[in-house]
Amino acid sequence: DTGVSQDPRHKITKRGQNVTFRCDPISEHNRLYWYRQTLGQGPEFLTYFQNEAQLEKSRLLSDRFSAERPKGSFSTLEIQRTEQGDSAMYLCASSSLFNEQFFGPGTRLTVL
């Protein structure tokens, strides 16, 4: 399978716990994006990497969120001290220079 993969697909956690999600982009894509999507809404941009450099981060992203792409391949998104409002689908996408983004299946987070 050469598409974008995300792990885990589902995560249930208690409020206050930390969670980490992983995204493996299409191997030849140097751009990687994280989005959050809630029910009935479009994906909301969180952050963007070009290779290992994090070039943009949404102003809506609180300090509890951090993302890395240490070797310019896979990426991780960590949420510290989760809150119920963090419950959402977290989508990863990758692209080459042509801007068409390929999305992964997402990680559905439920914070109890």
Added chain:
Amino acid sequence: GQQVMQIPQYQHVQEGEDFTTYCNSSTTLSNIQWYKQRPGGHPVFLIQLVKSGEVKKQKRLTFQFGEAKKNSSLHITATQTTDVGTYFCAGLSGANNLFFGTGTRLTIIP
């Protein structure tokens, strides 16, 4: 901040009828992309429009980019049950992040 609005929010059509969704941006866009998301699925890229006034067709789907590069539309002719899903426009305004619209959810009555 940048906003991308879509209308209608929902559309129910009889199979075989046409469908149109409209996208409006508060700022001029460098390009616009359209994605389709099936229920329970993830967004899938349909097309990208770059030029002012550009029109592109994919079988029964026609995409337009406005002259001012602030609006766009997607028209589906003779809808089929496989067209069910939510259609999102997403605008790129020079930076590298896409601003997704609110989406139009299409349901088909067989």
